[in-house]
Amino acid sequence: MGKQSGNNVGVEDEARLGSPPLSVELNAVIVSVDRDMPQVLCIGRDRGRAGGALPSGPLESTKERTLELAVRSWVREQAGLELGYVEQLYTFGDRYRDSREREAGERVISISYLALVRQGRLSAGTKAQWRSWYTFFPWEDLRRDRPRVIDEVVVPRLEEWVASASTKVLRQSRLERAVINFGLRGGQWDEERVLERYELLYELGVIAESSEEVRGREPGERFGEAMTSDNRRILATAIGRLRGKLKYRPVVFELLPPSFTLTQLQRLVEALAGRRLHKQNFRRLVEKGGLVEGTGSYDAQTGGRPAERFRFRQAVLRERPAPGLGLPGLRSDGNVRG
Amino acid sequence: MGKQSGNNVGVEDEARLGSPPLSVELNAVIVSVDRDMPQVLCIGRDRGRAGGALPSGPLESTKERTLELAVRSWVREQAGLELGYVEQLYTFGDRYRDSREREAGERVISISYLALVRQGRLSAGTKAQWRSWYTFFPWEDLRRDRPRVIDEVVVPRLEEWVASASTKVLRQSRLERAVINFGLRGGQWDEERVLERYELLYELGVIAESSEEVRGREPGERFGEAMTSDNRRILATAIGRLRGKLKYRPVVFELLPPSFTLTQLQRLVEALAGRRLHKQNFRRLVEKGGLVEGTGSYDAQTGGRPAERFRFRQAVLRERPAPGLGLPGLRSDGNVRG
DNA sequence: ACTGATAATGCTCACCCTGAGCATAAGAGA
């Protein structure tokens, strides 16, 4: 883990060949949950203060047949983790996204993956460690109180930013972004808009793009820790994607043991979504939705009435088109003549 | 359009350098709709019988700042098209997905984009042409009658495949796939599962992976036309993605003129989704959903009562988290104490 | 054993959305 070179040709060679140096790497946002906190596997490149980096590996074209297998393979080898759910997240290829481009003129393309793992045991000797994703995005955790930074810093700054627009049209569009992303003026908070919020905060100038850039600037605990190059952006993308996915695919179960109580399930979903849910309705949703079935055994360690243990109901995949946590949609109609 | 070389170093050079030859290209599924048919921009590499190929271009690391801008740029230059909506689709990088790997040992990674364009005029001199996407996926168009090939060929083959499973477990899992993807045994037809259906048909041996592979084999009109390398798979991915997106983002409007009748809108959605919708309910959905607003002008060319022209209502973006065509979801609750 | 505290689980109710279909309106053409 932490190996940074992809399949690249040296700068000198490229210069001679005439085509610009290009390097392709794979990286992964590996998510787990521990004690109600969503954890992301990070490698502390500089073990000191400097924030985290996502694990990344070269694209070994000589080995695995598919990119996903390649990801599974190097994560297994380097961290001793057997990934559960894996999906391709996005391919990042903006110019200068990686400091190596400025330094060595080498453009780096990263094909990023999102992966879920149940257990968090890392093989000994790895420099990798689990970190709560809210370390990097404190404003995304609305489970307890609404994080102070939102109302104390972000909202005032947003208002200021909106008001300072030079034209009416610009002001309107800024207001729109503020409303959509941070729920200003009674707007909804859409927990999926992690990346958009991150980008807006960056535009506001309250956070830095990368930890390389932080040097000396006020990073401020309130705005969370920075990450290497554009890794924080990648993480934001992953969080948003996962939060969205929860709603239409039963991916949460990849993070739970085979049997669990409904409260455990709920706490997990809440941890990922960053907000609380109505308990009785959540129960109804997953039970009536056919997502889980009782096992008949009970967990007495609840502090109250014992809770039944449930298991994921595989059969749901065969019954509903998009099982996750409810959704109507574009329904068909048999009425061919309109 | 049709340029196939990405940023690669020659085979000889690579061999010397020791790292395997790798080429990165961008390609795009460019969608438009014409006379109730979703159209995809194709380039007929061999202008003869051999099926289509998606437009692709090299990743010019020297030019545009982002990958998306690069896509817009080469499409503009080479086909004279100004893309509207553009999103990254997926990065395809399986080994041997491209014939160039077998031939020249050069692994090709394709970063694919999905793009929508309103008008279909191509600049003169392009070898590109618009082709209905149902040319390649005839079984995906359920708007009129259910395509015969499904009940006459696919379903029997599926039944056979399920029955011929060697173990009970295998049979069960095959049945599950058949039910989920092709609606066997009264299962639902989920229009988003385009890729899964394509892959299942491939496993059944009724379609070939690429047009290179077709040579001599029975291609069969019923199973549609093949495409170059894995381009048909890329197209399948795009169709599925777009069909899904319709439901939660107002992307359809990218394909319509500024004002349109509700019937035009509905025909368009039906064309993309591959199935018919209930007219009155569709109207209710888009009107009550705040997606459109009347303009007060009317279109008398309907063959019946004139239809009011509507326009897309931008403001909806600010009101609903995921405007598209309806969707509840994971709702919050204020009740912090559960 | 009784008491509170703490959770889990059960159940109700109003409201909205959705699927389906009947009914009416407004043009075109015979």
Place this chain on the structure above:
DNA sequence: TCTCTTATGCTCAGGGTGAGCATTATCAGT
């Protein structure tokens, strides 16, 4: 005017959702 065709209006039943009250089952003390 009659008929055909498409647009638009409206109703109704059923299910899903948001909210909250009520009951049950354990535990820690007394």
